[in-house]
Amino acid sequence: xxxxxxxxxxxxxxxxxxxxxxxxxxxxxxxxxxxxxxxxxxxxxxxxxxxxxxxxxxxxxxxxxxxxxxxxxxxxxxxxxxxxxxxxxxxxxxxxxxxxxxxxxxxxxxxxxxxxxxxxxxxxxxxxxxxxxxxxxxxxxxxxxxxxxxxxxxxxxxxxxxxxxxxxxxxxxxxxxxxxxxxxxxxxxxxxxxxxxxxxxxxxxxxxxxxxxxxxxxxxxxxxxxxxxxxxxxxxxxxxxxxxxxxxxxxxxxxxxxxxxxxxxxxxxxxxxxxxxxxxxxxxxxxxxxxxxxxxxxxxxxxxxxxxxxxxxxxxxxxxxxxxxxxxxx
Ligand SMILES: NC(=O)c1ccc[n+]([C@@H]2O[C@H](COP(=O)([O-])OP(=O)(O)OC[C@H]3O[C@@H](n4cnc5c(N)ncnc54)[C@H](OP(=O)(O)O)[C@@H]3O)[C@@H](O)[C@H]2O)c1
Numbered sequence: 001x002x003x004x005x006x007x008x009x010x011x012x013x014x015x016x017x018x019x020x021x022x023x024x025x026x027x028x029x030x031x032x033x034x035x036x037x038x039x040x041x042x043x044x045x046x047x048x049x050x051x052x053x054x055x056x057x058x059x060x061x062x063x064x065x066x067x068x069x070x071x072x073x074x075x076x077x078x079x080x081x082x083x084x085x086x087x088x089x090x091x092x093x094x095x096x097x098x099x100x101x102x103x104x105x106x107x108x109x110x111x112x113x114x115x116x117x118x119x120x121x122x123x124x125x126x127x128x129x130x131x132x133x134x135x136x137x138x139x140x141x142x143x144x145x146x147x148x149x150x151x152x153x154x155x156x157x158x159x160x161x162x163x164x165x166x167x168x169x170x171x172x173x174x175x176x177x178x179x180x181x182x183x184x185x186x187x188x189x190x191x192x193x194x195x196x197x198x199x200x201x202x203x204x205x206x207x208x209x210x211x212x213x214x215x216x217x218x219x220x221x222x223x224x225x226x227x228x229x230x231x232x233x234x235x236x237x238x239x240x241x242x243x244x245x246x247x248x249x250x251x252x253x254x255x256x257x258x259x260x261x262x263x264x265x266x267x268x269x270x271x272x273x274x275x276x277x278x279x280x281x282x283x284x285x286x287x288x289x290x291x292x293x294x295x296x297x298x299x300x301x302x303x304x305x306x307x308x309x310x311x312x313x314x315x316x317x318x319x320x321x322x323x324x325x326x327x328x329x330x
């Protein structure tokens with residue numbers, strides 16, 4: 001049975017004498033830094049790009065070169081893009097690591113696939129938020145918190161869990177809860193969501209939109225009904241709190257009959273097989289090798305795939321619908 005940690009499981013005061021280094025000030029780095037700053041944690045931020053340096057400075061966090069932050073701090077939060085991180089680690093982080101360092105990752109990717117192999121004398125842990133960076137900040141400020149996966153890689157000091165839980169509390173995750181997993185499990189689950197669930201959802205919604213448009217439904221009405229109204233989010237939010245079956249049973253009897261009587265129709269054995277193949281490719285490192293090649297080559301396939309998607313007529317209709325419904329501010 002996995003362990004779930006909450007605020008009472010953590011002692012934030014152990015961070016009092018420590019300086020935390022934030023390496024990377026992007027989608028997750030900035031929200032995490034702001035949350036830690038508001039929790040009273042002493043920080044230094046390593047930022048390489050001039051625009052982001054200005055943002056960090058405006059946030060009251062004077063940016064420093066990454067090497068400097070590694071030298072000055074005790075705990076390093078590794079908040080660089082996963083595909084970029086191994087090179088930055090070799091050039092700017094590993095030469096300056098010492099015995100008292102703790103490396104905390106927000107994704108197990110580089111450790112699980114062996115792209116980064118920290119020396120045995122440092123602690124290695126994981127706090128991987130299960131939401132977007134923006135929500136990490138918003139839910140800290142609202143007091144709601146956010147779920148995360150936490151894992152211990154190597155515990156050289158014997159105090160790794162104290163550090164992980166203190167940081168998870170200071171970031172705001174333990175107000176919701178953190179689930180203990182292994183670094184490999186976190187990595188595989190995260191990639192599985194990205195590679196099996198999101199493509200299926202994308203495919204279902206675009207297929208449905210194209211069908212409805214081909215059958216002459218007004219584009220704005222069709223796009224709104226499918227996902228722009230937020231009804232689907234509300235359904236999933238209810239499922240997240242009370243369960244998938246409860247969400248279904250909270251719907252009208254017409255909806256329940258319609259869903260359950262047609263469920264079997266979508267019970268494609270091919271889909272289960274595709275999910276299995278996708279998971280196998282993640283676990284046997286086929287995807288990690290593909291992605292490393294893609295990064296080294298300058299993302300040629302990713303760029304081509306994005307261009308193909310951008311050409312779909314649907315996005316113009318989606319844009320018009322959003323503008324029509326939400327007005328100019330979005
Ligand atoms: N974003 C999320 O919602 C989220 C959620 C859970 C976990 N994570 C994990 O958090 C980590 C960070 O992801 P992210 O989404 O925050 O990445 P990101 O938005 O792309 O930002 C990464 C930061 O690293 C900097 N950077 C890029 N290349 C660099 C280089 N060569 N040298 C030094 N700095 C460099 C970026 O600067 P510039 O781009 O400005 O140059 C930026 O400040 C990843 O491990 C990811 O898996 C992210």
